[in-house]
Structures are given as structure tokens and as C-alpha cells.
Amino acid sequence: MSKYQFVTYPSSFGPFSLVWQETEARPRVQRVLRAEHQIPRGWVSAYGRIAAHLGVSGGARAVGNALAQNPFPILIPRHRAIRADGSLGGYQGGAAMKRTLREREGLTFSPAGKVILRPSRGDCVRSGSAIPTAIS
Numbered sequence: 001m002s003k004y005q006f007v008t009y010p011s012s013f014g015p016f017s018l019v020w021q022e023t024e025a026r027p028r029v030q031r032v033l034r035a036e037h038q039i040p041r042g043w044v045s046a047y048g049r050i051a052a053h054l055g056v057s058g059g060a061r062a063v064g065n066a067l068a069q070n071p072f073p074i075l076i077p078r079h080r081a082i083r084a085d086g087s088l089g090g091y092q093g094g095a096a097m098k099r100t101l102r103e104r105e106g107l108t109f110s111p112a113g114k115v116i117l118r119p120s121r122g123d124c125v126r127s128g129s130a131i132p133t134a135i136s
Helices: 027-037 047-054 059-068 095-104
Strands: 004-009 016-021 043-046 115-121 124-127
Touching (some): 027 059, 043 047
Antiparallel strands (some): 004 016, 043 124, 115 124
């Protein structure tokens, strides 16, 4: 088996290619990162919902741990995953940085600091007026 895997991803500025090195991310981590990369700008998904979508054992915590291992944080944004209750969850750059990134993508927050959401489109939800039950 090759030590490298060449993968092309679509993006808002055109397709780009990444070379995954086996030591950079295990297959389960790669699956989580690919799922996170599919969440469009201005949309979010819950850690547990990503886990359920991928059939990842260990659920939300496993997804969060996989996102923490992202070797391409600029190209595969990790800030689009949130907790089921609408709170931001962890982020290596800190909660303030994650909130700023979310705000720059058009999300709004309640006085309690939770993302205000509208009904979902599949496994993702968009900023809006109420947290849908489907996110948990």
C-alpha cells in the first residue's frame, strides 16, 4: 500500500488537492475530516450527528477527537461542528476564535452563547431562529 493518498476536494474557490500521508491521519480521522469538509460555509452540524452519519463508534467524543487531529485546519475548517445543545464545543484556537469564525460565516448567538439555528438540510443546520430537535 502506498504511503500517500492523493485526494481532490471541491471548494468555493475551485477544486484543490491534498496529499494525505498515512501518518498524518488514520482512516477514521480522514472520514470525519471529509464529512466536516462537506459542511457548507454558514452551516453547522453536531458532533454526534456527524458520528451517526458516519457510523463512528464512540459518538460525539470520537468525532471531536478526530477533528482535533486535523492536519489541514485552513483547508478543512473544524469550527463547523458544534455540540447538540447549540454550544460551540472545543476548538484549539479557543472559544473566542471559534465564535468569531462562526460569526464571520453569518451565524448568530443567543445571550447564553449558543448558536441560533434554523431547521436542517440533511445532516447540517443553518443559522436562524430556533434549535431544531433533529440536531441532537
